[in-house]
Each structure stands twice: as C-alpha cells, then as structure tokens.
Amino acid sequence: MTTPVQTQCEVISNKRVGAYHHITLSADKISERAKPGNFIGISVGDEKSSMLLRRSFAIYQASGRGPFGGTIEIIVSANGAGTRWLVNRAPHDKIDVVGPLGNSFGIPVEPVRALLIGGGYGSAALFSLGDALRQRNCRVEMIVGAATAEKVFAPVEGKRSVHSLSIFTEDGSMGTQGRVTDPIASLLDNTDIIYSCGPMGMLQAISKLAATKEIPCQSAVEESMACGIGICMTCVLPVIGDDGQTRMVRSCTEGPIFEGSRVRWDDIGTVPSGTYGGPK
Amino acid sequence: MSINQIDQSAKFGSVTFPFPIFTASGCAANGKELSQFFKLSEIGAVVTKSVMSNPRSGRATPRMAETASGMLNAIGLQGPGIDSFLEHDLPWLHAEGARTIVSIAGESVEEFAALARKVRQAPGVSAIEVNISCPNVENRGLVFACDPVSARNVIEAVKRSVGNTLPIIAKLSPDVTDISIIAREVHDAGADAVAMINTLLGMVIDTKKMRPLLANKTGGLSGPAIRPVAVRAIYQVHAALPKLPILGMGGVMSGEDAFELILAGASGVSVGTASFNDPNAAPRIQRELLEIVEQRGFNALSEAVGYAHRV
Numbered sequence: 001m002t003t004p005v006q007t008q009c010e011v012i013s014n015k016r017v018g019a020y021h022h023i024t025l026s027a028d029k030i031s032e033r034a035k036p037g038n039f040i041g042i043s044v045g046d047e048k049s050s051m052l053l054r055r056s057f058a059i060y061q062a063s064g065r066g067p068f069g070g071t072i073e074i075i076v077s078a079n080g081a082g083t084r085w086l087v088n089r090a091p092h093d094k095i096d097v098v099g100p101l102g103n104s105f106g107i108p109v110e111p112v113r114a115l116l117i118g119g120g121y122g123s124a125a126l127f128s129l130g131d132a133l134r135q136r137n138c139r140v141e142m143i144v145g146a147a148t149a150e151k152v153f154a155p156v157e158g159k160r161s162v163h164s165l166s167i168f169t170e171d172g173s174m175g176t177q178g179r180v181t182d183p184i185a186s187l188l189d190n191t192d193i194i195y196s197c198g199p200m201g202m203l204q205a206i207s208k209l210a211a212t213k214e215i216p217c218q219s220a221v222e223e224s225m226a227c228g229i230g231i232c233m234t235c236v237l238p239v240i241g242d243d244g245q246t247r248m249v250r251s252c253t254e255g256p257i258f259e260g261s262r263v264r265w266d267d268i269g270t271v272p273s274g275t276y277g278g279p280k
Numbered sequence: 281m282s283i284n285q286i287d288q289s290a291k292f293g294s295v296t297f298p299f300p301i302f303t304a305s306g307c308a309a310n311g312k313e314l315s316q317f318f319k320l321s322e323i324g325a326v327v328t329k330s331v332m333s334n335p336r337s338g339r340a341t342p343r344m345a346e347t348a349s350g351m352l353n354a355i356g357l358q359g360p361g362i363d364s365f366l367e368h369d370l371p372w373l374h375a376e377g378a379r380t381i382v383s384i385a386g387e388s389v390e391e392f393a394a395l396a397r398k399v400r401q402a403p404g405v406s407a408i409e410v411n412i413s414c415p416n417v418e419n420r421g422l423v424f425a426c427d428p429v430s431a432r433n434v435i436e437a438v439k440r441s442v443g444n445t446l447p448i449i450a451k452l453s454p455d456v457t458d459i460s461i462i463a464r465e466v467h468d469a470g471a472d473a474v475a476m477i478n479t480l481l482g483m484v485i486d487t488k489k490m491r492p493l494l495a496n497k498t499g500g501l502s503g504p505a506i507r508p509v510a511v512r513a514i515y516q517v518h519a520a521l522p523k524l525p526i527l528g529m530g531g532v533m534s535g536e537d538a539f540e541l542i543l544a545g546a547s548g549v550s551v552g553t554a555s556f557n558d559p560n561a562a563p564r565i566q567r568e569l570l571e572i573v574e575q576r577g578f579n580a581l582s583e584a585v586g587y588a589h590r591v
Contacts, residue, residue, distance in 0.1 A: 006560055052554075
C-alpha cells in the first residue's frame with residue numbers, strides 16, 4: 001500500500017456524462033502514486049460545512065504527466081447533499097483530497113484471460129485496470145451494465161482499454177436487455193480471472209458464479225466510510241483470512257478489493273458466529 | 281515574542297506533556313494510520329482506542345450515520361485485546377517517539393483492574409485513560425460513568441492496580457444530570473484528571489426504511505454539533521473542582537474551538553471526529569491554538585486554562 005497524501009486539488013474540468021459527472025483534478029502527488037483500484041477521499045462543503053465525512057471515489061484515471069501536470073479523474077453520482085456539492089464545482093475551484101487510498105487490483109504476471117464486470121459507475125475503476133492488463137498481454141473482456149442507459153458508464157475512449165465491451169441494461173434502453181450477471185456462466189470456461197466493481201448484490205452474484213469454477217474473483221466493495229484512512233472502523237465487513245478465521249475487516253485499508261470467495265456476502269450487516277472476537 | 285517561546289505544556293497529574301493537543305480515543309486507532317500524515321511526537325500524546333481484555337469484533341454494520349455537523353457511531357469497541365495491544369501496538373508507538381495514553385474499557389470492575397495492572401507493567405505509557413463512558417455497551421446499566429457509585433468503584437480499583445505509577449484519567453459521559461458530581465466521585469476515588477466529554481447517546485431513523493439506521497439502533501453523537509455541550513460540561517467541572525486537570529474534547533475542528541475548551545477549563549484538548557475529516561487536524565489545530573494563545577498575550581497556555589471563569 002502506498003502512503004496517501006492530503007492535498008488541495010484544483011478542478012480542471014467537470015463534465016456531465018449520462019447520469020454522472022466526470023471530474024478531473026490536478027493532483028501531482030496522488031496521481032504518481034495511484035494504482036488501479038485505489039480510491040480518494042474528498043472533503044465536501046465549504047469551510048463551515050455541516051458535512052464532516054469524506055466522500056470516497058474510485059479513481060477512474062490517473063495520469064502522471066499532461067498539460068496540467070498529474071491529474072486524477074473520478075466519476076461522481078450525485079445522490080446526496082455532499083456529492084451534489086461536489087458536482088457543482090467549477091474549473092479552478094479547490095477541493096481537499098486525500099489519496100491514493102486502499103489496496104489495488106492484483107495483476108497476474110501471466111498473460112491470462114480476464115473478465116471485467118462493472119455495475120453503474122462501478123465500471124469507472126475498471127478501465128485503468130484494463131490498460132494495465134493489456135500491457136501484460138492479457139485478453140480483456142468487459143461487461144458493463146446498469147438499470148438504464150444513462151446510468152451505464154462506458155466512455156468511447158474506454159474501448160481502447162479492452163478487447164471487447166458488452167453492455168446490458170435492465171430496461172433494454174442500451175445494449176442487451178438484462179443484467180451483467182446474465183452472460184457470465186457461459187463465459188467462465190474461457191476466463192482465468194474476474195474483476196468486478198459495483199453494488200454489493202452484483203458482487204455477491206458474480207463471486208458465487210466464479211466459485212462454481214474456482215476462478216479467482218477480485219471484488220471492489222463499496223461500504224459506507226467515515227474517514228477512508230482506517231481510523232474510524234465503520235466500513236467493516238466479515239472476511240475470511242488465510243487462516244480460515246472470519247474477521248471484521250476495514251474495507252478502506254484491507255480493501256476495497258477482496259477475493260470474492262473470502263467475503264461472507266450473505267453475512268454482511270451481521271457479525272457472523274465464529275467471528276474473531278465475536279459475541280460468545 | 282515568537283511562537284516558540286510560549287510554554288505550551290499540559291500537565292495531567294504527575295506527567296507534563298510538551299504539547300497541548302491529543303488524539304481522542306477511538307478516533308486515531310492506535311496511531312499507525314495517522315502517522316502517514318504527521319509525526320505522532322509532534323502532538324501532546326496519542327490516546328489509543330479503548331482496549332478490552334479480549335479481542336472484540338465490534339458490532340454489525342451500519343455502524344455510522346452522518347448527522348448535521350456531526351456523526352453517530354456504534355463501533356462496539358472493536359479491537360485486538362490487551363495482550364496483542366501491549367505486544368504490537370504500544371511498542372510501535374514508543375518506537376515512533378509518540379507519548380501514549382492507553383485507554384482501557386471493561387465490562388466489570390475486575391476487568392478494569394486487571395487491564396490497569398497489565399498497562400502499569402508495560403513500558404512507554406504516559407498515562408491511563410479509564411473509559412467508563414462508552415455509550416455502546418450492551419447494557420446501558422453498564423455505563424459506569426452514569427452512576428456515581430459505579431464510577432467510584434471502577435476508579436478505586438484502577439487506583440489500587442496502578443498506585444502512583446501512572447496518572448489516571450477518567451473519561452466521563454455528558455449523559456448525566458450533574459457531571460460535576462461524577463467528576464468529584466472519580467477525583468475522590470483517585471483519578472488524577474478527567475477526560476470529557478465522551479459522545480452523547482443518539483439515534484437516527486432511516487425515513488425510507490422507517491427503522492433505526494444503525495444496526496445497534498443507538499450510537500454516540502460526536503462532532504461540532506456537541507461542542508457547546510462540551511464547553512458547558514468542562515465549565516461546570518472546572519468551577520466545581522478548579523484543581524482537577526481536564527482533558528477536554530467534543531467537536532473541536534479548529535484552534536479557536538480548542539481555545540474555547542481551554543477557556544472553559546481544559547488543560548489539554550483532544551481532537552476526535554475532526555481527524556476523520558482532516559487527517560492532519562491534530563497538528564493543524566495545535567498550530568492554530570498556539571497562534572491564538574500568543575495573540576491574546578498569554579506567556580503560557582496554562583495561564584489561559586479556565587480564563588472564562590474570571591469575574
């Protein structure tokens with residue numbers, strides 16, 4: 001894990017993309033450290049903000065060098081007061097950012113066949129992963145989906161990061177009607193590793209499918225966090241360790257990426273019996 | 281006068297800390313995470329997360345809800361247990377040059393006493409905080425700090441365990457009718473100082489699901505929303521017991537906020553929830569505080585302690 005920094009970042013651009021906002025920030029120190037799967041924590045509201053907790057966003061792209069120096073890009077879904085504040089930032093506004101945070105996707109040394117699955121804006125975390133996998137000569141197949149077309153995040157430039165891209169919407173307004181999980185069973189025989197990012201229910205369904213063929217499945221979870229840096233202990237979920245012991249682990253520092261077969265998906269929101277230090 | 285010439289030390293019992301800003305228990309884990317952002321030795325001390333005898337998983341999620349100028353939490357004292365803490369976390373803090381106040385929490389008087397004995401024998405401890413006020417215990421009747429007799433019993437037992445080897449700081453709850461009564465009890469029982477205030481018990485109901493948002497239903501409210509409660513409680517205890525040192529806390533976000541608690545009667549100030557928003561909050565608030573103390577013309581921070589009480 002890389003050491004995070006706290007820095008004031010200038011907004012370079014803020015564009016609407018379907019239901020989301022694509023925000024680019026100048027962030028030299030963060031961009032040079034960032035790896036696919038890392039996230040950042042953003043402080044929202046002005047000096048006397050009544051919103052204390054940082055909002056966490058997966059890094060969509062991190063560019064070390066460009067006309068604006070190092071930049072990071074995030075995809076924001078404005079569904080609360082804090083994210084609404086954020087999507088109303090204009091170029092040259094400054095925002096307080098901590099990052100890069102969390103662990104990163106494991107990249108195989110061998111040129112494997114990878115299946116990347118993103119739900120909603122969860123796909124944002126997967127495009128830079130696709131680039132990294134392609135550099136290792138992996139075959140990269142991506143499936144993205146959402147309830148409706150405007151909630152699909154699949155930018156045109158993202159197609160360069162993958163060999164194939166298929167889109168699913170629940171209402172059929174874009175791509176194939178259905179869910180991202182629909183085609184997975186038929187793809188497992190040609191897949192060596194799965195990466196997924198999206199809602200918990202989707203991650204759980206994908207993990208279960210991967211387990212049927214014992215395919216490694218790296219799942220990027222989204223738990224609600226107060227700090228993002230590992231001090232508040234709010235973003236925990238039950239995960240089985242190497243020793244077979246279930247522990248309540250922090251998704252901000254031990255995650256956000258977990259091997260899907262280690263996460264006790266059915267037990268999220270509980271302390272399952274037998275958990276280390278759990279009720280007797 | 282330059283900033284460096286002001287005496288900014290904070291005295292709690294027999295121990296003098298060179299700097300007046302501390303972390304707050306439960307808001308800094310055991311120091312490692314925040315050390316990525318600043319040198320832990322630059323602040324008064326790290327107050328570690330309240331540790332119990334055995335490892336604790338803590339509670340189910342959701343454990344947290346953001347509220348207006350605050351947050352509600354019910355973590356349930358998740359932690360490694362005292363033995364692992366003393367073997368791994370405490371030596372690490374010592375090696376970092378951090379002064380450490382070890383916070384302990386027990387479910388019984390005996391557990392507190394046993395924890396205190398173990399802490400006393402460990403090297404690298406500046407003081408012991410006795411958390412008798414965690415609002416997230418199973419049984420509200422177990423909040424020792426809500427009952428003068430229970431509070432006294434715990435502190436007496438801890439005092440028997442540590443004698444005069446370590447200053448004892450009793451952490452108090454604001455959820456009582458008269459906090460100065462509890463402060464007097466713990467002081468009489470042997471506490472060298474009090475830490476206040478712990479969080480206030482609160483609840484958030486999810487209006488979409490139409491049930492309590494936290495898995496634990498209730499949680500502890502922290503953040504600037506509670507600062508006036510902290511100022512009032514500190515003011516009352518300082519008025520009643522002017523010689524009892526107070527480690528003040530409750531929604532401090534800036535140096536000015538810390539100064540307010542000092543004027544009320546705090547000798548030092550802990551920064552808690554602010555660290556979730558700003559990982560550099562503790563050293564930043566310390567710098568801001570020092571600047572204010574200097575501007576007001578004090579030669580030592582201790583001169584400002586309780587200054588709001590003058591007629």
